[in-house]
Amino acid sequence: FGLSYAKNGELLKYIRKIGSFDETCTRFYTAEIVSALEYLHGKGIIHRDLKPENILLNEDMHIQITDFGTAKVLSADSRQARANSFVGTAQYVSPELLTEKSACKSSDLWALGCIIYQLVAGLPPFRAGNEYLIFQKIIKLEYDFPEKFFPKAKDLVEKLLVLDATNRLGCEEMGGYGPLKAHPFFESIVWENLHLQTPPKLTAYLPAMSEDDEDCYGNYDSLLSQFGCMQVSSSASSHSLSAAETSTPQTSGGNIEQYIHDLDNNSFELDLQFSEDEKRLLLAKQAGGNPWHQFVENNLILKMGPVDKRKGLFARRRQLLLTEGPHLYYVDPVNKVLKGEIPWSLELRPEAKNFKTFFVHTPNRTYYLMDPSGNAHKWCKKIHEVWRHRYHQNAAK
Incomplete structure (x- = not known):
């Protein structure tokens, strides 16, 4: 039959x-x-x-x-x-x-x-x-x-x-x-x-979670057409973040604090123009004093902060950790348990919907995230910046 x-x-x-x-x-x-x-x-x-x-x-x-x-x-x-x-x-x-x-x-x-x-x-x-x-x-x-x-x-x-x-x-x-x-x-x-x-057309429904938010809708079919629109050589996959690729090298062992922008006790982001020596100092500082270091497999955290991770109409608070590699880990901040990782690929796309809400599109799933501090665009900017470093050879074409 x-x-x-x-x-x-x-x-x-x-x-x-x-x-x-x-x-x-x-x-x-x-x-x-x-x-x-x-x-x-x-x-x-x-x-x-x-x-x-x-x-x-x-x-x-x-x-x-x-x-x-x-x-x-x-x-x-x-x-x-x-x-x-x-x-x-x-x-x-x-x-x-x-x-x-x-x-x-x-x-x-x-x-x-x-x-x-x-x-x-x-x-x-x-x-x-x-x-x-x-x-x-x-x-x-x-x-x-x-x-x-x-x-x-x-x-x-x-x-x-x-x-x-x-x-x-x-x-x-x-x-x-x-x-x-x-x-x-x-x-x-x-x-x-x-x-x-x-x-x-398959359309996602993301109602506002609070009075000062707004409803979001996402068209799945239009997302499919975006995947693959930027062709990048697979040989770029071995590149890591360092000043040698991004800017004029800084003085070895310089003041690493200049790269760290603290937002609050659980949120910060790094500028990416550090040398390999400064990267080692940043990683040593992270290992010695950052409670989230245990979840990132000894990778340098480039941006972190609390987000509400949504699945359908349900939302849970997570600590989002963007690291070199690159990786996007998310951790249960109450029970201190690594809950998962957003998979990186050429097709990954961040998209800011409003001040608080942003999407991370991957081939098999779209991750819906909300930054309670209203800096969704900063997350998207940093994720895209890291994406370009990861696939930088042809990203500008």
């Missing part, structure tokens, strides 16, 4: 890339999933493992549901509307599967609610350190909505994430798919020719 080609891969890839879909994108792709489930359930098929990884996008950015390895086909003459085996993925598992060890068509509607939540918020509703704790949250219906969650989408999710499978919007006991498709969230959807419509 053959499989149709889904050129644009998994829906999950796009959730990870842009973080949080705007309302138009969320509505369209939710509607396509609803149409697909209506068709499957009409054929007596329970998918049982519906999740963003199993929703693919074809060349035209319409969805295709895949991975029917755990699906259950209900026989036409059978009165049994449930499948009695434990399958699925922790974050999307329905409560009846956990308590009764059985799944039904309505179990797919529970997964739909989880997916809608994830499209808007950027993360699934039930999250914990391990599967057991996730299951406990599901059984207790223990989740909440972040601020700025679209109100109509919130109402729809609340009508799908219902512990009693017979009370979920869209199930047979609640009137089937008619009432689900009539929900106000789908008010602008034309269901009859959905598969023939042009999908909306």
